[in-house]
Amino acid sequence: MQHIEALKDAKACPVWHDPEVMPEGLPSLASDEKCELLIVGGGFTGLWAAMQVKEREPDTDIILVEQTFVGNGASGRCGGFLSSTLAHSETNVGYRFSDEADRLWELGTQNMKELLETLERYNIDARYEKTGTMSVALNPQYSQSLRSEYELAKAAGDDVVWFDKNAVREQVNSPTFFAGLWYRGGQDGIIDPARLCWGLKEVLLNHFGVRIYEGTRLLGVKPIGKEAMQANCEGGVIRCDKVLMATNAFTSSIGKIRRSVIPIWDYQIATEPLSEAQLKKIGWGSSRHALSDYQNMFHYFRMTKDNRITYGGGAAVCYYYNNGIGINLDDAPAHYEQLAQEFFETFPQLSDVKFSNKWGGIIATSTRFCMVPGVAYDGRVAWSVGYTGHGVAASRFGARIGVELLGYGPSDILDMKFVTEKALPWAPEPLRWLGVRFTQHALVKADKNNGKRGLWLRFLDWIGLGFAC
Numbered sequence: 001m002q003h004i005e006a007l008k009d010a011k012a013c014p015v016w017h018d019p020e021v022m023p024e025g026l027p028s029l030a031s032d033e034k035c036e037l038l039i040v041g042g043g044f045t046g047l048w049a050a051m052q053v054k055e056r057e058p059d060t061d062i063i064l065v066e067q068t069f070v071g072n073g074a075s076g077r078c079g080g081f082l083s084s085t086l087a088h089s090e091t092n093v094g095y096r097f098s099d100e101a102d103r104l105w106e107l108g109t110q111n112m113k114e115l116l117e118t119l120e121r122y123n124i125d126a127r128y129e130k131t132g133t134m135s136v137a138l139n140p141q142y143s144q145s146l147r148s149e150y151e152l153a154k155a156a157g158d159d160v161v162w163f164d165k166n167a168v169r170e171q172v173n174s175p176t177f178f179a180g181l182w183y184r185g186g187q188d189g190i191i192d193p194a195r196l197c198w199g200l201k202e203v204l205l206n207h208f209g210v211r212i213y214e215g216t217r218l219l220g221v222k223p224i225g226k227e228a229m230q231a232n233c234e235g236g237v238i239r240c241d242k243v244l245m246a247t248n249a250f251t252s253s254i255g256k257i258r259r260s261v262i263p264i265w266d267y268q269i270a271t272e273p274l275s276e277a278q279l280k281k282i283g284w285g286s287s288r289h290a291l292s293d294y295q296n297m298f299h300y301f302r303m304t305k306d307n308r309i310t311y312g313g314g315a316a317v318c319y320y321y322n323n324g325i326g327i328n329l330d331d332a333p334a335h336y337e338q339l340a341q342e343f344f345e346t347f348p349q350l351s352d353v354k355f356s357n358k359w360g361g362i363i364a365t366s367t368r369f370c371m372v373p374g375v376a377y378d379g380r381v382a383w384s385v386g387y388t389g390h391g392v393a394a395s396r397f398g399a400r401i402g403v404e405l406l407g408y409g410p411s412d413i414l415d416m417k418f419v420t421e422k423a424l425p426w427a428p429e430p431l432r433w434l435g436v437r438f439t440q441h442a443l444v445k446a447d448k449n450n451g452k453r454g455l456w457l458r459f460l461d462w463i464g465l466g467f468a469c
């Protein structure tokens with residue numbers, strides 16, 4: 001079959017992990033060490049935390065430990081959609097933090113501006129393209145909902161462009177597109193996420209002198225008296241004053257973190273670079289929109305600098321029983337096949353295209369569908385986890401909250417409900433698995449039913465646990 005054949009030679013590795021630019025691995029911890037601040041996790045949260053502490057208080061002595069290599073978690077595996085939203089979506093903000101909506105919007109815009117300025121200041125080439133974001137409707141009913149969203153956005157003064165069926169297909173030619181809404185304003189766009197991780201890593205090492213140990217897993221932390229912390233890592237013990245846990249939804253030794261987030265697996269595939277003729281068939285080469293389809297279980301797809309298409313999401317996202325502990329989750333042929341089939345339905349003109357890469361990663365999902373900050377041990381340990389599907393830019397803000405909670409330049413953001421309000425913990429197994437699976441089926445069903453939410457989804461909305469894109 002076409003889609004299986006097209007996947008035949010795909011490497012099980014993120015397209016971003018280009019061996020040409022992947023930096024050399026760093027040594028693991030091999031003896032006991034001391035520092036002021038220990039950061040656990042070499043993804044965006046950990047890297048941005050180190051960067052912001054160093055910029056605020058340059059003399060801070062920092063060690064960062066990463067269990068595999070920097071950029072091998074969600075940060076180096078994601079779609080690279082850079083969005084200024086801090087709480088997953090405007091709908092989620094309206095639903096959960098409506099009192100703070102304006103402030104969150106301002107902070108999100110400021111965060112994005114500072115992120116881009118940092119890239120410029122340290123000459124980090126993350127292949128940023130200011131594309132905005134574009135939602136496409138896949139049927140006439142969803143076109144109407146999207147149109148209503150356009151009218152609201154326009155009335156609110158947003159820089160938005162509406163494309164009807166013919167116009168959207170001129171932008172990107174797919175027979176499945178019925179309408180498009182392009183958010184053109186602001187700084188939203190796309191990046192190469194691994195290049196961003198590795199650029200930050202290089203600056204932290206060579207400009208700021210942060211000690212980074214790769215292949216070094218934190219096994220547990222415990223207090224020593226009232227002032228210090230002891231971090232037991234593979235390879236040695238690190239004695240420090242403070243710890244920032246930037247561990248996403250990976251297994252954590254801290255119960256409050258474990259209960260705050262669950263790992264939802266999300267899969268992607270990437271094509272080989274498209275030829276001029278192939279680009280012409282879909283007309284996407286010149287517009288370079290960053291696309292997602294307008295539904296609950298949405299796909300996200302974009303072009304890379306070398307004109308590949310990356311394609312992920314949809315109903316291929318998956319929660320595995322007991323967080324998937326002990327299962328080999330990278331080996332997910334059924335999910336790749338589902339994505340490949342949907343890709344060819346979206347772009348039948350590209351029937352000759354082959355896929356070069358296939359990979360998965362974990363999305364740390366919280367019950368409030370956005371970041372969950374927290375502290376333990378009298379404020380000596382802090383964390384920021386759970387960005388759900390929008391963490392590329394939001395993780396920089398999550399890192400800011402984390403370091404401020406540890407006392408590095410605390411500001412009034414710490415008084416916001418967004419920071420102080422506790423997220424509901426996830427239910428224990430088997431309720432967790434049943435609940436997530438059931439909800440996923442209900443979301444798929446709602447998508448087939450033109451977005452009409454059934455009883456279960458309406459119940460979740462009512463108790464404040466509804467998922468809103």
Ligand SMILES: Cc1cc2nc3c(=O)[nH]c(=O)nc-3n(C[C@H](O)[C@H](O)[C@H](O)COP(=O)(O)OP(=O)(O)OC[C@H]3O[C@@H](n4cnc5c(N)ncnc54)[C@H](O)[C@@H]3O)c2cc1C
Nearest residue numbers: 041043044045067073074075078079081218361390391392
């Ligand atoms: C497939 C996919 C697509 C996505 N697409 C987008 C997108 O397009 N746009 C967007 O905004 N967001 C997207 N996201 C979400 C975004 O990638 C994440 O929210 C963000 O990268 C989280 O960064 P992080 O640093 O918190 O986590 P990670 O990048 O996962 O970093 C955590 C790190 O901690 C390390 N670690 C964990 N435990 C330990 C330990 N005990 N000891 C040492 N190290 C440890 C892990 O190895 C890992 O490297 C996507 C996520 C996935 C998985």
